[in-house]
Amino acid sequence: MSASDADNTADIGVDDFIRRFERGMQAVTAAEDTLTARRRYEALCKSFAPPDPDSLSVVDSELDGVRVRRLRPSGINDGTATDARGNECILYIHGGGWSLGSAKSHHGIAADLAVRLQREVISVDYRLAPEADYSQAIDDCHAVAELARPVALIGDSAGARLGLDLARRLDWQPPLGLVYPPVGTPSLETLGADAPLLTREDVLASWRQVARSVSKLCEARAPAPQIVALAVERDPLTRPFEAAIADWRASGAEIDYFCAAGMVHGALHAHARLPAMRDAWAAFCQALKVRLG
Incomplete structure (x- = not known):
């Protein structure tokens, strides 16, 4: 392991993470164009991810015409675009406020999922706003x-x-794993307090970009019979x-719920380096693994 790799695996405090992520996001928002902003966001998120294990294949x-990244642990049978179902794969959908993010920015999360669950993970590079609206983003995820x-x-x-x-x-109705999602129709009345x-x-602001194309659904009805949920303490x-x-x-759903004490939105990128996030993420993944059998 190189010195830089070692630096990327040492534990850090949440305040250090917040400072580093805030500084990185300032560079993202100061970018002169969308492409530069997205590349800077990818680099920022990847800076907290540990190196991939040698046993992981990444393609x-x-x-169906949608860009994906396929992450496969050793021992999982190789698959083609038409026989992925034989691999009992996991579909992973990255965050980023619908205008940022990619399979590259969230690679560390998807890679860790593949290793922990010992299944192929297919990470979807869905279309982003403002070039695409929410309905097109979800169409991409649906097609995959x-x-x-x-x-x-x-x-x-x-x-x-999504x-x-x-x-x-x-x-x-496969099990659904949700990490700090925006639910319902966000408003000042429904959201919690501001957080780092x-x-x-x-x-x-993110919601306004997509609100017109978000389907109106019955929010009280569970989206899946089995849900594993993860939140962080400091997050509106x-x-x-x-x-x-x-x-x-x-409404009858079976739900495992975990909340990472003291953590903030985005801390999942540094799950390997923030002890409270690491523990909550491990519990989340273990609950998913149990539900998958």
Whole structure:
């Protein structure tokens, strides 16, 4: 392991993470064009990810015309674009506020999922705003899901919202893994207090980009019969998420819920380096693994 790799695996404090992520996001927002902003965001997120294990195979390809990254642990049978269902794969949908993020920026999360669950993970590079609207983003995820027939859907942040809306479209009902999603229709009244890295206005600004093309669905009905949920303590999205979980449980869903104490939105990128996030993420993944059998 090189010195730089070692630096990328040492534990850090949440305040250090916040400072580094804030500094990186300042560079993202100062970018002169969208492409530069997205590349800077990818570099920022990747800077917290540990190196891949040698046992992980990574292939960028397409499924039904949608760009994907396929991450496969050793021992998992190789698959082609038409037989992914034989691999019992996981579909992962990245976050980024619907305008940022990619399979590259969230590679560390998807790679860790593949290793922990010992299944192929297909990470979807769905189209982003403002070039595409929400309906096109979810269409991309739906197209990949129909071809791959994943045994679970997992998403974080904006990707978790896509995942729960996608789950309501499917004619089969795989377990759903949700990490700090925006649920319902975000508003100043429903959101929790502002927090480092994510304020209520940040949430509303992202929502305004996609709100017109978000399907109107029954929010009280659980998006899947089995859900594994992960939130962080310091996040305006946690209060409405916990309220939704209560409603979904009342409607009959089986839900495992974990909350990372002291953590903030975006901390999943540094799950390998933030002890509280690491523990909550491990519990989330273990609950998913149990539900997958």
